[in-house]
Amino acid sequence: MIFDNSKSIPYAQFEILKPFEGKITHFVTTRNESLPPSTQNFFTIGLNGIVDNDIVLRNRRLLAEQMGFKSDSYVFASQIHSNKVAVVKNEDRGKGAFERSSYLCDIDAMITNIKGVCIVTQAADCVPILFYDPAKSVIGAAHAGWKGTVYKIPLEVVRAMSSEFGSNPKDILVGVGPSIGSCCYEVGNEVVELVKEAFGNIRELILNNNKFSKPVFDLWEANKQSLLECGIGEKNIEIASLCTKCHNRFFFSARAGDKGRFGAGIMMK
Numbered sequence: 227m228i229f230d231n232s233k234s235i236p237y238a239q240f241e242i243l244k245p246f247e248g249k250i251t252h253f254v255t256t257r258n259e260s261l262p263p264s265t266q267n268f269f270t271i272g273l274n275g276i277v278d279n280d281i282v283l284r285n286r287r288l289l290a291e292q293m294g295f296k297s298d299s300y301v302f303a304s305q306i307h308s309n310k311v312a313v314v315k316n317e318d319r320g321k322g323a324f325e326r327s328s329y330l331c332d333i334d335a336m337i338t339n340i341k342g343v344c345i346v347t348q349a350a351d352c353v354p355i356l357f358y359d360p361a362k363s364v365i366g367a368a369h370a371g372w373k374g375t376v377y378k379i380p381l382e383v384v385r386a387m388s389s390e391f392g393s394n395p396k397d398i399l400v401g402v403g404p405s406i407g408s409c410c411y412e413v414g415n416e417v418v419e420l421v422k423e424a425f426g427n428i429r430e431l432i433l434n435n436n437k438f439s440k441p442v443f444d445l446w447e448a449n450k451q452s453l454l455e456c457g458i459g460e461k462n463i464e465i466a467s468l469c470t471k472c473h474n475r476f477f478f479s480a481r482a483g484d485k486g487r488f489g490a491g492i493m494m495k
């Protein structure tokens with residue numbers, strides 16, 4: 227990832243998507259240390275009540291302005307740890323941008339071919355994943371916690387991009403954002419069993435870590451395997467490899483005790 231600290235709202239971008247700046251805008255927000263001390267922990271974009279909604283809406287507006295669009299271009303989903311993908315239409319523009327009640331319901335991923343719609347995934351340890359098919363001009367954004375990862379949400383996104391818009395998986399570029407890493411992600415037996423069921427060979431997915439008595443789950447490797455399974459080229463996958471708990475100074479982490487949410491968004495110009 228590339229960090230841009232030159233603007234008033236620092237953010238990160240995927241190296242793999244950066245060359246397409248003329249066509250797309252994308253970002254991964256951070257905790258934002260440039261803000262005054264009283265607010266530095268709260269560059270959250272989640273309307274989950276941890277700070278007043280008007281602060282969140284202000285954050286979203288400032289981010290949009292900096293990236294060159296308006297808040298009514300955002301679309302947010304309710305994120306229920308499913309593998310459901312929504313095809314975002316023009317009439318969905320602005321859904322979830324200003325209030326939770328209009329979040330796209332029971333959805334964890336969005337795809338669209340409509341310009342000027344910024345689809346955003348919120349995270350604080352779960353994996354935000356951005357997709358771009360430059361050949362068919364289609365974008366996607368997914369939220370993959372352990373459940374979404376086990377349900378192979380990246381595979382569902384790629385399938386939907388192919389069936390809805392004729393995307394060839396070989397053309398799709400994918401950025402796997404910051405999330406809790408296997409350095410910090412201790413999981414219980416019930417997770418191990420489901421990983422085994424979903425992926426078969428768990429040798430590279432469930433690992434031992436001296437810090438913990440239970441094993442750890444490598445969400446990045448699991449999502450990468452799902453992406454390879456559906457025909458995405460290995461060279462077209464960028465994994466940020468940034469653990470939100472280890473890099474809690476930059477990113478919200480639920481396991482570090484945060485209730486704030488950072489966002490990963492993508493929009494076609």
Ligand SMILES: [Zn+2]
Nearest residue numbers: 409410469472
């Ligand atoms: Zn870590």
